[in-house]
Amino acid sequence: MGPAISARGVVKSFGQLRVLDELTLNIPRGVTYCLLGPNGSGKTTLIRAIVGLLKLDAGDLKVLGTPVSRVQEIYSKIGYMTQHKALYPDLTLQENLEFFAGLYGIGKQEREQRIVELLKMVNLQDLRRRLAGALSGGMYQRLSLACTLIHEPELLLLDEPTVGVDPRLRQTFWEYFERLASDGKTVLITTHLMDEAEKCRIVGYMKAGKMTAVGSPDDIKRQAGLKPHLELWLKDLEGDCARLRSEGYEIEILDGVASLRLESHEQIKSVLEIVSPLDMRLKEPMLEEAFLQLSEAA
Amino acid sequence: MIQVSLSRIGVVALRVVRQLKRDRRTIGLIAFAPIVLMVLFGYALSGEMSGVALGLVDEGGHPALRSHLEGIEDFGILRLGSESDAELLISQGRLNGAVVLQPEEVRVLLDASSLQISQAILAAAQSGAQEEAASLQKPGVVITRYLFGYDLEMMDTVGPAILGLVVFFFTFINAAISFIRERSQGTLEKFMVSPLSRVEIVLGYVLGFSLFTLLQSTTTLLVVTFGFKVPMRGNPLTALAVVLLLGAGALVLGSFLSNFARSEFQVVQFIPLIITPQIVLCGVWWPMQSIPEFIRPISYMLPLTYAGDALREVMLKGSSLTEILFPDLLALTVFFLVFFAAATLMLKRQMY
Numbered sequence: 001m002g003p004a005i006s007a008r009g010v011v012k013s014f015g016q017l018r019v020l021d022e023l024t025l026n027i028p029r030g031v032t033y034c035l036l037g038p039n040g041s042g043k044t045t046l047i048r049a050i051v052g053l054l055k056l057d058a059g060d061l062k063v064l065g066t067p068v069s070r071v072q073e074i075y076s077k078i079g080y081m082t083q084h085k086a087l088y089p090d091l092t093l094q095e096n097l098e099f100f101a102g103l104y105g106i107g108k109q110e111r112e113q114r115i116v117e118l119l120k121m122v123n124l125q126d127l128r129r130r131l132a133g134a135l136s137g138g139m140y141q142r143l144s145l146a147c148t149l150i151h152e153p154e155l156l157l158l159d160e161p162t163v164g165v166d167p168r169l170r171q172t173f174w175e176y177f178e179r180l181a182s183d184g185k186t187v188l189i190t191t192h193l194m195d196e197a198e199k200c201r202i203v204g205y206m207k208a209g210k211m212t213a214v215g216s217p218d219d220i221k222r223q224a225g226l227k228p229h230l231e232l233w234l235k236d237l238e239g240d241c242a243r244l245r246s247e248g249y250e251i252e253i254l255d256g257v258a259s260l261r262l263e264s265h266e267q268i269k270s271v272l273e274i275v276s277p278l279d280m281r282l283k284e285p286m287l288e289e290a291f292l293q294l295s296e297a298a
Numbered sequence: 299m300i301q302v303s304l305s306r307i308g309v310v311a312l313r314v315v316r317q318l319k320r321d322r323r324t325i326g327l328i329a330f331a332p333i334v335l336m337v338l339f340g341y342a343l344s345g346e347m348s349g350v351a352l353g354l355v356d357e358g359g360h361p362a363l364r365s366h367l368e369g370i371e372d373f374g375i376l377r378l379g380s381e382s383d384a385e386l387l388i389s390q391g392r393l394n395g396a397v398v399l400q401p402e403e404v405r406v407l408l409d410a411s412s413l414q415i416s417q418a419i420l421a422a423a424q425s426g427a428q429e430e431a432a433s434l435q436k437p438g439v440v441i442t443r444y445l446f447g448y449d450l451e452m453m454d455t456v457g458p459a460i461l462g463l464v465v466f467f468f469t470f471i472n473a474a475i476s477f478i479r480e481r482s483q484g485t486l487e488k489f490m491v492s493p494l495s496r497v498e499i500v501l502g503y504v505l506g507f508s509l510f511t512l513l514q515s516t517t518t519l520l521v522v523t524f525g526f527k528v529p530m531r532g533n534p535l536t537a538l539a540v541v542l543l544l545g546a547g548a549l550v551l552g553s554f555l556s557n558f559a560r561s562e563f564q565v566v567q568f569i570p571l572i573i574t575p576q577i578v579l580c581g582v583w584w585p586m587q588s589i590p591e592f593i594r595p596i597s598y599m600l601p602l603t604y605a606g607d608a609l610r611e612v613m614l615k616g617s618s619l620t621e622i623l624f625p626d627l628l629a630l631t632v633f634f635l636v637f638f639a640a641a642t643l644m645l646k647r648q649m650y
């Protein structure tokens with residue numbers, strides 16, 4: 001089986017504005033893929049192009065092996081959660097779920113089972129008879145996610161699904177997405193939040209309609225050439241630093257703390273053979289810095 | 299490639315019903331708006347019907363009788379060329395009766411459906427003929443013929459039209475607002491990425507709203523026939539069929555026009571454009587013949603013109619489904635089909 005999504009040279013403009021700019025992207029099946037990028041970078045537009053809501057100006061786009069021009073044929077395999085959180089506020093949670101289940105022709109028994117399971121996952125099981133319009137923003141979001149998952153789609157496209165969801169529940173979401181991925185489903189999530197990206201198997205960084213960096217979070221940091229730093233509090237700052245430098249280490253001194261760039265974590269041991277610090281702290285590089293570096297380079 | 303699944307249409311219809319059912323204000327409007335309108339229009343317009351519209355075909359011989367009739371203040375006299383003209387106008391409900399003057403005899407044509415007015419016309423003709431006979435010293439012959447026309451009670455013409463108007467108005471506004479919401483909530487975009495087709499969406503709405511149209515029409519018909527004593531000479535199911543077809547037309551028109559409004563507020567601004575002309579030009583409050591000729595083509599494009607006519611035919615004359623097929627049902631069907639196509643096409647245009 002080919003990739004879940006493959007895009008080559010995809011272009012989409014709105015008037016003068018080139019929102020997707022020769023974008024190339026490959027998403028294998030069975031992964032959680034995070035599409036990360038600042039607001040306005042074209043994430044929503046890319047998702048809308050994937051589901052066939054936009055006419056592309058150029059490029060080649062395949063979804064689950066089907067060309068995007070015939071994507072309608074596989075709509076029952078796609079779960080699409082819009083940024084709007086499409087729901088009916090004047091229906092109850094149960095009625096909303098029943099409606100979306102009905103669109104996919106899910107039988108009554110299976111439907112009930114799915115509804116119970118999904119409401120539990122989004123932690124709304126006690127509010128089944130409540131009107132959706134009475135839910136708080138985060139709850140509304142969670143119900144929308146449940147409605148999107150009701151037909152067990154093979155490909156999930158979630159546009160900013162965790163906005164307004166509290167961190168603990170977010171963790172539950174991510175675990176659920178991870179489980180879906182290990183069942184062979186593909187989950188594409190857009191976000192502008194860096195910490196969410198860290199949780200995905202693959203992160204694609206999008207800027208001005210282009211993918212500027214793609215890989216696992218660790219890959220990305222490596223690509224950007226970012227290394228962990230060891231911060232050392234030393235008794236004899238000047239002397240210890242001179243000794244370390246003579247061994248070939250790069251050191252910066254900031255506010256009386258020595259910051260030493262590591263090529264790998266194994267180096268920590270050899271550093272400790274040279275000096276014995278009063279205290280020390282390991283600083284891992286941030287994904288954010290990696291993206292900044294990579295997108296400046298691009 | 300258009301695929302239609304009855305089960306998906308049913309799912310959309312069920313959802314529409316659940317939403318409408320929950321909306322107390324709408325339910326109240328469905329039940330009470332027709333009654334309020336009927337009382338308002340019924341009484342506000344009842345004063346206009348005091349006069350008796352009498353046709354006069356004068357083929358000579360009775361100047362005294364003619365001036366007697368012309369002298370009666372309550373009678374509005376319309377001079378006609380032939381007896382068949384008079385018959386036609388009576389059967390259309392535009393005249394209460396007619397008097398045909400011929401040298402040998404006098405014929406009085408009366409509308410069987412309004413006995414009180416018929417009695418008044420007959421009495422006037424007879425007393426005029428008697429006076430004339432007395433002065434001419436020869437017996438006057440007055441022959442009476444009853445025709446089947448409309449009872450010209452104001453409520454009788456207005457009632458069926460109000461039924462049509464209320465259904466049209468309610469369905470149009472609610473459908474337009476619903477489609478605006480589908481768009482602003484993002485649910486429409488979600489449909490676009492689901493097995494639900496555009497045709498199924500619109501048909502689901504038609505089905506869901508039809509249930510409410512039935513409810514509304516039934517209550518309105520009960521009020522009209524029992525409360526306001528408007529006759530129901532035809533089959534009530536035929537009347538319901540007309541109203542359902544009208545409601546379906548209003549729904550697809552509302553769906554189509556929702557594309558040109560950004561908010562529910564803007565939908566309300568369509569009312570003067572869509573609803574008012576129908577009230578004014580549908581030929582209920584003012585007969586079609588009194589509408590200036592250059593505007594009349596518009597009248598013939600409005601669904602309420604045909605629905606009003608069909609309902610009057612069924613309720614007042616007892617016409618059957620086949621008798622109102624042309625032009626009324628045909629016109630309503632064409633209206634529905636045109637805007638059904640337009641509404642579904644516009645749903646597609648959301649994808650640019």
Ligand SMILES: Nc1ncnc2c1ncn2[C@@H]1O[C@H](COP(=O)(O)OP(=O)(O)O)[C@@H](O)[C@H]1O
Binds near residue numbers: 037039042
């Ligand atoms: N339908 C549209 N018409 C015109 N401009 C659009 C349309 N959709 C998106 N855009 C523009 O495209 C850019 C990218 O938008 P979007 O894909 O929503 O970004 P993101 O989801 O990453 O925040 C924005 O500048 C936005 O204004």
Ligand SMILES: [Mg+2]
Binds near residue numbers: 043044045083159
């Ligand atoms: Mg977006």
